[in-house]
Amino acid sequence: MDGMATVLTLAELTPAAAEVFLAAAACVILLVDTFLPEKRRGWTFLLSIAALAGAAWVTSLIAVPERSVALYGHFVADPMGTVLKLFAYGAAAVALLYSRDYMARRSLLRGEYFVLALFAVLGIQVIVSAGSLLTLYMGIEIMSLSLYAMVAFDRENGIAAEAAMKYFVLGAIASGTLLYGISILYGVTGTIRLDELGAAVQGPDASSIGLLLALAFIVVGVAFKFGAVPFHMWVPDVYHGSPTAVTLFIGSAPKIASFALAMRVLAEGLGGAVDAWQDMLIVLAVLSMAIGNVVAIAQTNIKRMLAYSTISHVGFILLGVLAGNAVGYRAAMFYTLTYVILATGAFGVVLLMSRKGFEAEWLDDYKGLNQKSPWFAFVMLLLMFGMAGVPPTVGFWAKVQVISAVLNVGFTWLAALAVLLSVIGAYYYLRIVKLMYFDEASGREALDAGGGFRFVLSLNGLAVLALGLFPGLLISLCGYVLP
Amino acid sequence: MLVTILFYSFAAVLIGAALGVILSRNPVHSVLFLVLCFFNAAVLWLLIEAEFLALVLVLVYVGAVMVLFLFVVMMLDINIEKLREGFARNAPLGVLIALIVIVELYYVLWVRRLGIEVTGGTAPLPENYSNTAQIGAVLYTEYVYPFQLAAIVLLIAIIAAIALTMRKRPGQKVQDVAHQVSVRAKDRVRIVKMATEREP
Numbered sequence: 001m002d003g004m005a006t007v008l009t010l011a012e013l014t015p016a017a018a019e020v021f022l023a024a025a026a027c028v029i030l031l032v033d034t035f036l037p038e039k040r041r042g043w044t045f046l047l048s049i050a051a052l053a054g055a056a057w058v059t060s061l062i063a064v065p066e067r068s069v070a071l072y073g074h075f076v077a078d079p080m081g082t083v084l085k086l087f088a089y090g091a092a093a094v095a096l097l098y099s100r101d102y103m104a105r106r107s108l109l110r111g112e113y114f115v116l117a118l119f120a121v122l123g124i125q126v127i128v129s130a131g132s133l134l135t136l137y138m139g140i141e142i143m144s145l146s147l148y149a150m151v152a153f154d155r156e157n158g159i160a161a162e163a164a165m166k167y168f169v170l171g172a173i174a175s176g177t178l179l180y181g182i183s184i185l186y187g188v189t190g191t192i193r194l195d196e197l198g199a200a201v202q203g204p205d206a207s208s209i210g211l212l213l214a215l216a217f218i219v220v221g222v223a224f225k226f227g228a229v230p231f232h233m234w235v236p237d238v239y240h241g242s243p244t245a246v247t248l249f250i251g252s253a254p255k256i257a258s259f260a261l262a263m264r265v266l267a268e269g270l271g272g273a274v275d276a277w278q279d280m281l282i283v284l285a286v287l288s289m290a291i292g293n294v295v296a297i298a299q300t301n302i303k304r305m306l307a308y309s310t311i312s313h314v315g316f317i318l319l320g321v322l323a324g325n326a327v328g329y330r331a332a333m334f335y336t337l338t339y340v341i342l343a344t345g346a347f348g349v350v351l352l353m354s355r356k357g358f359e360a361e362w363l364d365d366y367k368g369l370n371q372k373s374p375w376f377a378f379v380m381l382l383l384m385f386g387m388a389g390v391p392p393t394v395g396f397w398a399k400v401q402v403i404s405a406v407l408n409v410g411f412t413w414l415a416a417l418a419v420l421l422s423v424i425g426a427y428y429y430l431r432i433v434k435l436m437y438f439d440e441a442s443g444r445e446a447l448d449a450g451g452g453f454r455f456v457l458s459l460n461g462l463a464v465l466a467l468g469l470f471p472g473l474l475i476s477l478c479g480y481v482l483p
Numbered sequence: 484m485l486v487t488i489l490f491y492s493f494a495a496v497l498i499g500a501a502l503g504v505i506l507s508r509n510p511v512h513s514v515l516f517l518v519l520c521f522f523n524a525a526v527l528w529l530l531i532e533a534e535f536l537a538l539v540l541v542l543v544y545v546g547a548v549m550v551l552f553l554f555v556v557m558m559l560d561i562n563i564e565k566l567r568e569g570f571a572r573n574a575p576l577g578v579l580i581a582l583i584v585i586v587e588l589y590y591v592l593w594v595r596r597l598g599i600e601v602t603g604g605t606a607p608l609p610e611n612y613s614n615t616a617q618i619g620a621v622l623y624t625e626y627v628y629p630f631q632l633a634a635i636v637l638l639i640a641i642i643a644a645i646a647l648t649m650r651k652r653p654g655q656k657v658q659d660v661a662h663q664v665s666v667r668a669k670d671r672v673r674i675v676k677m678a679t680e681r682e683p
Contacts, residue, residue, distance in 0.1 A: 008627050016628065023635060030642065071628040112646035119639050126632060138632035145636060149643030155650065 015070035015077045018059040018085065019125050025051035026118040033111030041109050045100055048114040052089045052096075052121065059085050069131055073193040076131040079481040080263070080333070084256050088124045091252040091340050092117060097456055098348045099245030101449060105356040108154055108243060117249060120146035124257040130264055133182045133192040140178070140225065143257055144171050147250055151242045163241025170224065170234045178221025184214035194269040201272035212276055218265055219280045226258045226314045229287035239307035244354060244361070247303055248347035251310060252340050258314075259336040262321050267329060274324040281322035282414065288315030289418060293425035303361050305428060306346055309387060312425055313339050319418060320402040323409045330478040331401035337474065338386070338398040338467070345383040345460040352376060352449050352457060366432055368441025376447065376454075377436045379461030386464040388429040389422050394467035394474070401475075490530055497523035510556045518549050532607070535614040 013020060029051060033044045059082060067078035096117060103109040123143025130136035148171065152164030186192055188210040189200040201211065220231065227235040239247050266277055292312030299305035317339070320332025353360035353369075360366075370377040386395035399422055407415045449457075467474055500523060503516035521544045528537035622630055 008624055027638075072625045074626070074628040110646065112642055115642060116639070116646070119635070119642075122635065132629075134626075134629045135632065138629050138636065141636050142632060142639060145639045145643060149639075149647060152647055155647060 012071060014062060015064075015068070016075050016129075017062050018055050019122060019129075021058045022051060022055045022118060022122050022125065025054060026115050026122065029118065030111065030115045033115070036111070041104075041111065044111045044114050045096065048096055048118055049093050051118055052093045055121075055125075056086055056089045059089075069195060071131070073195065074130075074132045074135045076129050076194070076264075078129075081129040081260075083477060083481050084128045084260055084333075085125055087337055087340060088121060088128070088253045088256045091256070091344055092121045092249070094344050094348075094456060094460065095245075095249045095252055098248060098344075098351050098453060101453060102245045102351050102354060103243070106154065106243065110153075113150065113153060116146045116150050120150070120249070121253065124253055124260075127257045127264075128260040130260075131194055133185070133194065133197075133265070133269070136194075136261065136264060137175070137179065137182065139257070140175065140261070143254060144175070147246075147254065150246045150249065151238060153246060154243050157241075157243075159241040160243065163238045166241075167234050167238045174221050174224030174231070177217050177224065181214045181217030181221060184210060184217065188214060194264055197269040198271055201270055203272070211270075211273060215270060215273055215276055216280070218270075219277055219284075222258070222262050222265060223284050225261060226255075226318070227311055228284040228314050228318060229291045229311060232288065232291070232311045235311055236304050236307040239310070240301060240303045240361075244303065244347065244350050244359065247306075248344065248351065251306070251343040251347055255310075255314075255317075255336055255340055255343070259317060259321075259332060262318075262332075263329065266321065267324075271324075278322050278324055281318050282411075285315045285318035285322060286414070286417060288312060288318065289421040290315075293421050293428075296425070297428050299428075300363050301361050302350060302363055302366070302432075305363070306343070306350075309425070309428075310339075310343065312421070313387075316399065316402050316418065316422075319406050319414070323405040325405075325409065326482055327408055328402075328405040330475075330482045331398075331405040333478045333482060334401050334474060335398040337478075338394050341460065341463055341467070342383055342386045342395060345379070345457065345464065346387065348453075348457045348460060349376065349380045349383065352447055352453065355445065355448060358445075363432065363435060364442070366435045367439040369436040371441045372445075373447055375458070379458060380436060381433050382461045382464045384429040384432050386468070388426040390426070392468050393464050394471060395464070396468060397471040397475070486530055490527065493523045493526045493530075497527070510559075510561055511553065514549060514553050514556050517552075518545050521545050521549070533614055535618060 025047075029044060029047050032047065033041075036043055062077070063079070063082045064077045065079065067076065069076055096114065100109065103113060120143050123139050123141070123146060126139030126142060127136060128139075130139055148164055148168045151167055152161055154160045182192070185197070188208065189197055191197055191200060224231040238250065242250065266274075266281075270277065289312050292308045292310070292315060296305050296308035296312065299308060313335070317332050317335050320328045320330075320335055322328070323331070350360055353365060366380075369380065382393060386393035389395045389399040399418075403415045403418050406418065497520055500516045500519040504513045504520065507513050507516060521540055525537040525540045528534075528540065
């Protein structure tokens, strides 16, 4: 920079219009909510949904067909970013819709809940279109801080406070590790911009020891945010301790951010060092699939079970990323989007089952769901089949894609192991199906969810089936954005 | 040469103070060690002629943040002995992991080159060079996006802190300022008309 600095114009901010819109909308909602009486809280909910819809509209208005960099390299606009952002808005809106009744029944429906959720989505947006390591870090902090507060939202609940504390401390360690890696990376390459980093990390330089040291720290940071074994300790406690609505939120949209984080740092920034991080990711993926699937069998709490299931799915997403080519990235993106749909639906059913003073968090609570509500037992069946990867559902295609991506790069043993572990995983998903259809219900309480909730949850379950019957739509979308 | 000696001596104090933060038994001592850490870090910044950052570190962190921190630590009634119960049991594992990391770092740093000469050392800056002006020039131009995002992080911290600590418990005694202001004399004072009494 020489003497006269250039002044930032409004036109330069245009690529980040969706982020600016959502940040402004969150601030407006925060103010509006202050003046709303307690019984008008529904307005805050509607405004939040409108803010997400508006952000989606702005995002599609400024969508670009090609990758372009803006704001001095700190911002990247590309088709992958557009698609991931649109999915994140959708997942967040559905999560807020599912959680409304649950939070209201526990008198937790305060305006700050929606505002924090919107800021978490803002963090996801920032991570998804980060052009530099600095922006990436800011995005992670924005998202994580909002999530910590959401976990602790039920202040009377000791388990929730403990979960929030664990999440906060371990998240801080992860951020520290990531920052340490970034600082070494800056020392080795002299840049924090991802595109310049990608150009600097090429050829023989890509195996310098300083770079590998930085890479190790960065992979640890990314694995922490993903919740991959051996950095998974926070996942079961946070999923179990949070109010179920918050568990749903944490389990859905932030996974998109984790995928984007891996793509931006590893694939774009450190693509030249693929040989080095491939081995690290193999270890993480194998451990995640093994420990996630095996430990999930022993769980009697459905939130903990789904937490370990998340860990195993993270292993599968990492399988796609570690392939290190476009086919693998596409498969990982397909898997991530599929998982977000499945997790939203599964936690949606948990929310549907819970009533005032009843959490529906034990597996036994699902006994005989078919007698109470045949339709939602069927929806849960679709979701569980999807998670297990049973053919007519989209989960099957997701697993096929990542496993064939790994086969393509010659890791036959890894593919065989993934198939074996997903068979082991099928056990605990099918156990829920067995409980719902073949066991007697203990109580006869009717489900008391609103019509909107039932409608969207039904659509969510049917999407698993529809995308499984016509997978070409999502596959070609992933193929289009990651050519 | 002098700069190198200064760097290593301040860096050594910095590491010693950092160890003091985690090893001292009294949390107040930990906070004071952290203050020492910040001072030494500020000196390291001075050595690479980043005087603005050094001053801000001392003013903001030592002057404001750590003082608040000290208040909080002094107010909390922490039972140190209870916190340290598991220390002896977990110590061997911790030492083992620390040793592994140290050996790995030794291997990385000493046996082979780190390859960080890209950034190089800092050349002495000209006489009228102003760090402050340089930071001001890039903060709202080149780094405007991350800078604004940092502001949002602070906003979220405020919202989260208020959302988690503002509570209305039944029976809680609070002042209602609007109510206090709008109070009228007749709400509080009852004027009783009565016949005057003659002194006995």
